[in-house]
Amino acid sequence: MTSKRLPDVDCAVAQALGVVGDLWSLMVLRNVFNGMHTFAALQDNLGVSSSVLSARLKTLCAAKVLVRQAATGDARSFEYHLTECGQDLYPVLIALMQWGEKWLPSQRGKRLTLIEKRSGKAILGARVLAQDGRVLKPRDVKVLPGPGIDPAFHALMTRTPAK
Amino acid sequence: MTSKRLPDVDCAVAQALGVVGDLWSLMVLRNVFNGMHTFAALQDNLGVSSSVLSARLKTLCAAKVLVRQAATGDARSFEYHLTECGQDLYPVLIALMQWGEKWLPSQRGKRLTLIEKRSGKAILGARVLAQDGRVLKPRDVKVLPGPGIDPAFHALMTRTPAK
Numbered sequence: 001m002t003s004k005r006l007p008d009v010d011c012a013v014a015q016a017l018g019v020v021g022d023l024w025s026l027m028v029l030r031n032v033f034n035g036m037h038t039f040a041a042l043q044d045n046l047g048v049s050s051s052v053l054s055a056r057l058k059t060l061c062a063a064k065v066l067v068r069q070a071a072t073g074d075a076r077s078f079e080y081h082l083t084e085c086g087q088d089l090y091p092v093l094i095a096l097m098q099w100g101e102k103w104l105p106s107q108r109g110k111r112l113t114l115i116e117k118r119s120g121k122a123i124l125g126a127r128v129l130a131q132d133g134r135v136l137k138p139r140d141v142k143v144l145p146g147p148g149i150d151p152a153f154h155a156l157m158t159r160t161p162a163k
Numbered sequence: 164m165t166s167k168r169l170p171d172v173d174c175a176v177a178q179a180l181g182v183v184g185d186l187w188s189l190m191v192l193r194n195v196f197n198g199m200h201t202f203a204a205l206q207d208n209l210g211v212s213s214s215v216l217s218a219r220l221k222t223l224c225a226a227k228v229l230v231r232q233a234a235t236g237d238a239r240s241f242e243y244h245l246t247e248c249g250q251d252l253y254p255v256l257i258a259l260m261q262w263g264e265k266w267l268p269s270q271r272g273k274r275l276t277l278i279e280k281r282s283g284k285a286i287l288g289a290r291v292l293a294q295d296g297r298v299l300k301p302r303d304v305k306v307l308p309g310p311g312i313d314p315a316f317h318a319l320m321t322r323t324p325a326k
Contacts, residue, residue, distance in 0.1 A: 012263030012274050013193050013256065014186075019267065020259075021186045023177075030176050034306055082301075085266050090301045091258040091289040093176065096183075099255060100175030103248050104182065106311030111175050113307045116293050123304060124294050126254040129287040130279050133296055138245075138253045141286060143197055144276045148269030 010150040019063045020089060024048060025056050029086065030093055032066065037079035065089065095126035174313060182226045183252060187211060188219050192249070193256055195229065200242040228252065258289035 020026055027046055036042055043053050057080060060066040065086040071077040082089075094114070101110065114123045127135045183189055190209055199205055206216050220243060223229040228249040234240040245252075257277070264273065277286045290298045 010269055010274065011190075011193070012260045012267070014190060014263070015267040016259040016263030017186050017189060020262075021184070021189070023180050023184045026180060026184070027174075027177060030174070033301060087301060088262055088265065089258075091291055092255065092262060094291045095252075095254040095258050095289060096179040097175045099183075099251055100177075100179030102251065104175070104178040108311040110309030111311040111313070113309055115305050115307055116299060116303055117305045118303065119293070121294055123299060124292040124296070126258060126289050126291050128254055128257045128289050129292075129298075130282070131284055131287050133287070133298075135292075135296075136279060136286060138196060138250060140279055140281065142278050142280045144278055146273030146276055148271040148274040150274070 010148070016092075019059070019065065020092070022056065022059075024052060025060060026093070026096070028053070028056050028060065029065070029082075029089060030097075032080055032082055032086075033090065033093055037081060038071070038077070039080075042080075060086075091126045098125040179255075182222070182228065183255070185219065185222075187215060188223060189256070189259070191216070191219050191223065192228070192245075192252060193260075195243055195245055195249075196253065196256055200244060201234070201240070202243075205243075223249075254289045261288040 020029065024046070028042060031042055031045055036045060039053065039057070042057075043050065046053065048056075057066065057068070061068055061080075063085075064083050066080045067083050068078050068080055071079045097112070097114075101112070114125070115121060116123055128137075128141070130136055130140075183192065187209070191205060194205055194208055199208060202216065202220070205220075206213065209216065211219075220229065220231070224231055224243075226248075227246050229243045230246050231241050231243055234242045260275070260277075264275070277288070278284060279286055291300075291304070293299055293303075
């Protein structure tokens with residue numbers, strides 16, 4: 001259906017999507033962030049077949065997003081935990097969650113509220129920040145090409161000025 | 164291949180992915196954020212067929228993420244621009260971009276640097292914030308169910324305590 005396979009595109013977003021752009025993979029990560037670490041809990045919640053879930057977990061472990069380790073107190077069973085690389089996906093998940101809650105709400109009300117444990121207050125959510133912590137809008141930010149940029153993408157960027 | 168179609172899952176992340184989880188849709192949005200507003204520029208850059216690009220643009224306009232309007236200075240041609248709903252996807256895109264740059268770098272070096280126009284300095288990137296602007300880690304945040312939560316998801320959350 002598409003004329004170019006996405007992970008071949010040399011762009012940071014495309015490369016990221018090559019690993020976590022699969023919808024089921026992101027749903028697996030959402031659940032691991034929410035404390036579900038076993039194959040059974042993930043399968044129950046997502047309602048996917050064993051083969052689909054196995055494949056996604058294998059891909060996420062191969063990409064070093066998750067690590068499989070013996071379960072606490074039961075060396076015969078396994079748990080899936082986030083690596084540092086996986087933890088770094090937290091802003092992606094939170095950004096998707098807040099966008100879905102705001103623009104595609106449930107008719108029954110808020111699905112989830114994210115609170116800070118220490119204060120019990122709702123969090124602000126994912127934002128794009130300057131080095132000094134100020135929140136930035138798209139219009140405040142400019143994209144500069146680096147040595148690793150895809151030449152075709154750079155040509156298009158310079159041909160079509162940002163508006 | 165999957166036993167449940169994703170947009171049927173009543174979760175903010177799943178709902179968001181139902182609209183922007185398609186890989187090509189996110190690549191289209193990346194390019195619109197980077198100043199590409201015409202069908203021709205988007206197609207040149209992504210190398211997709213007209214039919215695939217048309218379908219994605221139609222979906223993004225139907226979801227009110229993009230709006231199609233007459234091009235400035237040429238009423239016969241059209242441009243695609245971000246709505247307020249589309250602008251709100253900025254943290255999602257930046258979070259994916261920074262993760263891809265950090266964990267799946269190009270061998271030729273950085274692909275892009277995002278700088279603040281006003282200061283010329285590199286931005287910090289997407290972070291999860293408390294109401295007072297402090298940056299939060301996954302372990303600082305707790306998920307509380309609201310009235311709109313999927314009962315099956317809630318049952319699993321309470322059965323498997325967060326670790």
